[in-house]
Amino acid sequence: MSDIFDRRINRLREILSDREAALITNEKNIGYFCGFFHSEGYYLLTREKAYLLVDFRYIEAANQKAHGCEVICFHKLSEDLLKILAENEIKSVKIEAEYMTVARLRFFRHKLEAKGITVSDGSELDKKIAGCRIIKDETELEKIRTAQKIAEKAYLEMLNFVKVGVSERELAARLEFLMKMNGAEDISFDLITITGKKTSLPHGVPSDAKIAEGDFFTCDFGAVYEGYHSDTTRTVAVGHATEEMREIYTTVLNAQLSALDVVKAGVPAADVDRAARKVIDDAGYGKYFGHATGHGVGLDIHESPAVSYRGNEILRAGMIITDEPGIYLPDRFGVRIEDMLCVTDTGYENLVSLPKELIIL
Numbered sequence: 001m002s003d004i005f006d007r008r009i010n011r012l013r014e015i016l017s018d019r020e021a022a023l024i025t026n027e028k029n030i031g032y033f034c035g036f037f038h039s040e041g042y043y044l045l046t047r048e049k050a051y052l053l054v055d056f057r058y059i060e061a062a063n064q065k066a067h068g069c070e071v072i073c074f075h076k077l078s079e080d081l082l083k084i085l086a087e088n089e090i091k092s093v094k095i096e097a098e099y100m101t102v103a104r105l106r107f108f109r110h111k112l113e114a115k116g117i118t119v120s121d122g123s124e125l126d127k128k129i130a131g132c133r134i135i136k137d138e139t140e141l142e143k144i145r146t147a148q149k150i151a152e153k154a155y156l157e158m159l160n161f162v163k164v165g166v167s168e169r170e171l172a173a174r175l176e177f178l179m180k181m182n183g184a185e186d187i188s189f190d191l192i193t194i195t196g197k198k199t200s201l202p203h204g205v206p207s208d209a210k211i212a213e214g215d216f217f218t219c220d221f222g223a224v225y226e227g228y229h230s231d232t233t234r235t236v237a238v239g240h241a242t243e244e245m246r247e248i249y250t251t252v253l254n255a256q257l258s259a260l261d262v263v264k265a266g267v268p269a270a271d272v273d274r275a276a277r278k279v280i281d282d283a284g285y286g287k288y289f290g291h292a293t294g295h296g297v298g299l300d301i302h303e304s305p306a307v308s309y310r311g312n313e314i315l316r317a318g319m320i321i322t323d324e325p326g327i328y329l330p331d332r333f334g335v336r337i338e339d340m341l342c343v344t345d346t347g348y349e350n351l352v353s354l355p356k357e358l359i360i361l
């Protein structure tokens with residue numbers, strides 16, 4: 001267990017010089033490097049040592065869960081932190097740029113610089129951490145697979161309740177309940193269970209609106225298992241689907257499949273986006289597909305790499321990406337189909353096992 005964390009820590013140490021430390025405050029990043037995932041922790045890494053500072057409320061859990069670091073119960077954060085920095089003769093501290101509030105940065109600057117310790121720009125640190133997290137090891141993949149299995153089981157159980165007259169909010173509540181009953185520690189994001197005209201909103205919010213005969217019903221859902229997220233979207237029709245609905249559905253499905261054909265280690269992520277976009281453009285619906293084809297998934301629901309024609313990441317084995325093109329006709333309806341994939345040297349492992357042909361309930 002602890003060699004997983006040793007490996008991660010040692011990669012992060014590559015950006016530290018002798019008298020330098022990294023101070024990590026983002027909960028997900030702390031969890032990634034030591035296995036302890038609760039809020040209100042501070043993780044300090046030097047060339048030789050690693051410390052997790054938590055307050056009294058978390059000390060027992062931290063002692064049980066944290067690996068590869070010395071767990072310290074702090075009383076006054078700045079004093080305890082300065083003591084450790086002095087013991088290690090640290091002259092400069094890197095702080096994550098993306099997660100630190102201005103107030104917090106001011107606090108650390110004020111306290112540390114008074115002792116002659118520089119607080120340096122953390123963008124290099126952020127980049128390094130994202131670079132570590134972008135490739136999932138087997139223990140992480142197992143957690144993502146489990147999250148996906150839980151989500152799919154709950155989704156299939158929820159589908160039994162998708163009927164004319166049932167509200168979007170009821171279905172969101174039911175899906176969340178079923179995920180938790182099936183072992184999810186949380187939902188990946190506010191579940192999207194939308195119907196009718198609202199399906200034209202890529203991130204529509206469930207309301208009291210009720211399913212009507214002839215509606216599309218779009219469900220974008222995911223579960224969290226041991227910190228790791230899953231992400232899937234399916235669109236089904238209720239009662240019947242018009243020719244136009246079928247045509248749009250088929251176009252989105254073809255785009256989704258074309259993107260799948262491209263996925264493989266060594267391929268630019270932008271090519272995956274272009275493959276999906278081409279199918280939708282060629283069918284004349286290009287302007288109705290306004291988001292990227294996909295994104296990375298892991299400890300965060302959206303993380304690197306971006307699967308967008310604007311991105312410049314090259315796919316590598318062990319990356320988790322989504323493939324989720326859509327067509328959204330304003331004030332009419334929309335369709336999105338999303339799979340979550342693990343990139344391999346020869347292609348991908350599709351973590352989603354749900355069918356993709358149009359289902360009419």
Ligand SMILES: [Mn+2]
Pocket residue numbers: 231232322324338
């Ligand atoms: Mn997604």
